[in-house]
Amino acid sequence: xxxxxxxxxxxxxxxxxxxxxxxxxxxxxxxxxxxxxxxxxxxxxxxxxxxxxxxxxxxxxxxxxxxxxxxxxxxxxxxxxxxxxxxxxxxxxxxxxxxxxxxxxxxxxxxxxxxxxxxxxxxxxxxxxxxxxxxxxxxxxxxxxxxxxxxxxxxxxxxxxxxxxxxxxxxxxxxxxxxxxxxxxxxxxxxxxxxxxxxxxxxxxxxxxxxxxxxxxxxxxxxxxxxxxxxxxxxxxxxxxxxxxxxxxxxxxxxxxxxxxxxxxxxxxxxxxxxxxxxxxxxxxxxxxxxxxxxxxxxxxxxxxxxxxxxxxxxxxxxxxxxxxxxxxx
Amino acid sequence: xxxxxxxxxxxxxxxxxxxxxxxxxxxxxxxxxxxxxxxxxxxxxxxxxxxxxxxxxxxxxxxxxxxxxxxxxxxxxxxxxxxxxxxxxxxxxxxxxxxxxxxxxxxxxxxxxxxxxxxxxxxxxxxxxxxxxxxxxxxxxxxxxxxxxxxxxxxxxxxxxxxxxxxxxxxxxxxxxxxxxxxxxxxxxxxxxxxxxxxxxxxxxxxxxxxxxxxxxxxxxxxxxxxxxxxxxxxxxxxxxxxxxxxxxxxxxxxxxxxxxxxxxxxxxxxxxxxxxxxxxxxxxxxxxxxxxxxxxxxxxxxxxxxxxxxxxxxxxxxxxxxxxxxxxxxxxxxxxxxxxxxxxxxxxxxxxxxxxxxxxxxxxxx
Numbered sequence: 001x002x003x004x005x006x007x008x009x010x011x012x013x014x015x016x017x018x019x020x021x022x023x024x025x026x027x028x029x030x031x032x033x034x035x036x037x038x039x040x041x042x043x044x045x046x047x048x049x050x051x052x053x054x055x056x057x058x059x060x061x062x063x064x065x066x067x068x069x070x071x072x073x074x075x076x077x078x079x080x081x082x083x084x085x086x087x088x089x090x091x092x093x094x095x096x097x098x099x100x101x102x103x104x105x106x107x108x109x110x111x112x113x114x115x116x117x118x119x120x121x122x123x124x125x126x127x128x129x130x131x132x133x134x135x136x137x138x139x140x141x142x143x144x145x146x147x148x149x150x151x152x153x154x155x156x157x158x159x160x161x162x163x164x165x166x167x168x169x170x171x172x173x174x175x176x177x178x179x180x181x182x183x184x185x186x187x188x189x190x191x192x193x194x195x196x197x198x199x200x201x202x203x204x205x206x207x208x209x210x211x212x213x214x215x216x217x218x219x220x221x222x223x224x225x226x227x228x229x230x231x232x233x234x235x236x237x238x239x240x241x242x243x244x245x246x247x248x249x250x251x252x253x254x255x256x257x258x259x260x261x262x263x264x265x266x267x268x269x270x271x272x273x274x275x276x277x278x279x280x281x282x283x284x285x286x287x288x289x290x291x292x293x294x295x296x297x298x299x300x301x302x303x304x305x306x307x308x309x310x311x312x313x314x315x316x317x318x319x320x321x322x323x324x325x326x327x328x329x330x
Numbered sequence: 331x332x333x334x335x336x337x338x339x340x341x342x343x344x345x346x347x348x349x350x351x352x353x354x355x356x357x358x359x360x361x362x363x364x365x366x367x368x369x370x371x372x373x374x375x376x377x378x379x380x381x382x383x384x385x386x387x388x389x390x391x392x393x394x395x396x397x398x399x400x401x402x403x404x405x406x407x408x409x410x411x412x413x414x415x416x417x418x419x420x421x422x423x424x425x426x427x428x429x430x431x432x433x434x435x436x437x438x439x440x441x442x443x444x445x446x447x448x449x450x451x452x453x454x455x456x457x458x459x460x461x462x463x464x465x466x467x468x469x470x471x472x473x474x475x476x477x478x479x480x481x482x483x484x485x486x487x488x489x490x491x492x493x494x495x496x497x498x499x500x501x502x503x504x505x506x507x508x509x510x511x512x513x514x515x516x517x518x519x520x521x522x523x524x525x526x527x528x529x530x531x532x533x534x535x536x537x538x539x540x541x542x543x544x545x546x547x548x549x550x551x552x553x554x555x556x557x558x559x560x561x562x563x564x565x566x567x568x569x570x571x572x573x574x575x576x577x578x579x580x581x582x583x584x585x586x587x588x589x590x591x592x593x594x595x596x597x598x599x600x601x602x603x604x605x606x607x608x609x610x611x612x613x614x615x616x617x618x619x620x621x622x623x624x625x626x627x628x629x630x631x632x633x634x635x636x637x638x639x640x641x642x643x644x645x646x647x648x649x650x651x652x653x654x655x656x657x658x659x660x661x662x663x664x665x666x667x668x669x670x671x672x673x674x675x676x677x678x679x680x681x682x683x684x685x686x687x688x689x690x691x692x693x694x695x696x697x
Contacts, residue, residue, distance in 0.1 A: 213417035215404040216382055217431040217478070231421040312423075316460040 036284035045278030054281040074248035085195035093203035136176035178260025194243040202236025335360035341390030352542035365529040368539035410479035418463035449477040590657030607697040616690040617662035634685040
């Protein structure tokens with residue numbers, strides 16, 4: 001056990017299977033997809049010779065708007081999921097062991113039913129004669145009213161970014177089915193467990209006496225939650241964001257079944273190109289674009305974290321240097 | 331000393347069927363170092379948490395400088411706690427931890443800097459200001475927790491077993507430091523501990539708590555020398571109990587008949603009468619162990635009993651003996667104030683004499 005060579009070997013034995021799994025089922029397919037983008041396609045749906053034609057043909061006037069909508073809706077879904085998951089995870093972490101088990105089980109229970117079946121059930125619930133339709137109209141009115149209160153530049157920004165639509169609410173043409181709201185709602189419903197679980201597992205390890213310490217030093221409950229609890233479970237929140245944002249960007253079933261023509265996302269386009277147009281290279285190029293769209297924010301987040309660490313280290317070094325200069329003897 | 335600075339007035343707290351704090355009344359003076367001492371589960375921490383605002387008493391009131399603070403939430407009391415596990419904020423640097431209370435109070439920036447820096451200096455951590463708590467040692471964390479709780483000069487500092495997580499050497503060092511900090515800041519300290527040594531060495535006064543009640547509230551020497559109950563006598567240090575009936579009175583002294591033991595002479599400080607039963611406590615260090623009986627002119631009235639050595643534990647500073655005396659076990663502690671190798675040694679199974687002066691026993695309980 002003390003032999004470094006032997007422990008090195010043991011490490012290899014343990015990690016090799018998962019490494020091989022990742023290589024065959026992730027790395028190799030990813031490379032194949034990337035390689036396809038540098039091929040043309042033939043009329044029978046096959047992959048043609050090496051060429052840059054796919055990338056050249058990728059200019060479609062619809063694409064920028066679709067990519068933007070995909071990112072915007074994924075962002076909305078992520079924000080709502082995290083906002084709902086935070087109090088849930090906090091409450092579960094504070095329960096006693098028995099209730100924790102029951103509630104955690106209840107959160108996992110939907111996974112016993114097929115995802116497609118659950119989304120289909122939503123189609124029924126969102127029917128124009130249903131009560132959710134009434135709620136939707138109410139929500140639209142509240143949203144329009146709130147929008148009216150915002151300062152002008154913010155209104156313009158929201159309109160420009162597509163978060164809000166201009167004009168009054170028309171009950172006849174506003175159905176919740178086949179709307180963006182339906183896609184966001186059902187996406188939040190589907191991804192919420194993926195947000196709760198990482199936050200909960202971080203909250204479970206959180207030392208709640210820290211909140212008491214904050215209260216003791218003069219903090220109000222919400223301040224302690226915001227300044228001590230949230231930073232304390234930062235890691236869980238970061239993984240929850242990734243767990244929701246990434247599948248949301250790749251979302252395909254939900255917009256297909258509930259978004260109609262009003263909410264076409266990049267996932268639907270990829271499906272269309274691959275299955276309907278039988279243009280695998282084109283679909284591969286879109287998938288590659290999507291992967292880049294997801295990787296860029298993660299890369300930025302990692303850079304930011306590294307800069308933070310560097311800042312802390314620099315501050316510590318500066319302090320030490322200052323003490324060394326200012327007469328070391330105390 | 332203003333004795334009404336902090337007042338617990340008939341405070342009771344129940345958790346289900348358990349009465350954690352049972353009708354406790356006590357007052358703490360301003361600037362006092364006051365200890366709550368008792369075994370775990372005795373209710374001392376509950377008392378502290380009620381003062382901190384984390385528990386609300388079922389009945390009774392708590393006053394601080396004449397103001398009723400019983401129903402105030404923790405953030406509205408100028409009372410800070412040093413938690414047993416320190417509860418330092420792991421996502422903040424040492425500096426930010428200490429500045430926390432000042433930032434909440436919207437203190438001007440220059441003042442925050444000045445006061446945090448002076449706190450860091452007081453606890454000798456100026457060179458650790460930008461470290462995170464997980465980069466500190468146990469003793470350093472402890473000092474940060476104290477600095478954080480003292481920085482905005484609370485009315486009372488609560489310390490909940492603050493040294494329990496430290497090793498022995500560090501604990502002794504922190505005891506001295508805590509004492510120095512208390513002298514420096516002059517804030518009232520309320521110290522909760524189960525360690526009698528800590529309480530004795532730091533406190534102006536100690537309240538010994540057992541089963542939710544205060545058994546005794548006194549200065550440390552009185553707690554040790556004149557315990558108010560069997561519990562106090564046995565919880566604070568070691569002692570020998572002799573339980574018996576008073577058979578005769580001789581001026582200020584009385585003779586106690588103990589079953590399986592010769593009569594014991596004791597100072598009758600409770601003015602008891604013949605026929606009453608009493609528990610007499612004699613501390614081991616007050617009992618001498620010698621191989622010859624004490625000289626007769628030292629007084630015929632001292633208690634001398636022939637005994638047999640059953641067990642010995644040599645500790646360098648002193649030796650502890652367990653002796654069979656009549657049908658009773660007696661423990662005695664012999665400090666070594668002279669060079670031990672020149673002394674005649676007492677060893678296992680030696681026939682020896684144990685003796686003590688009648689004034690050195692203390693009647694703890696009358697039945």
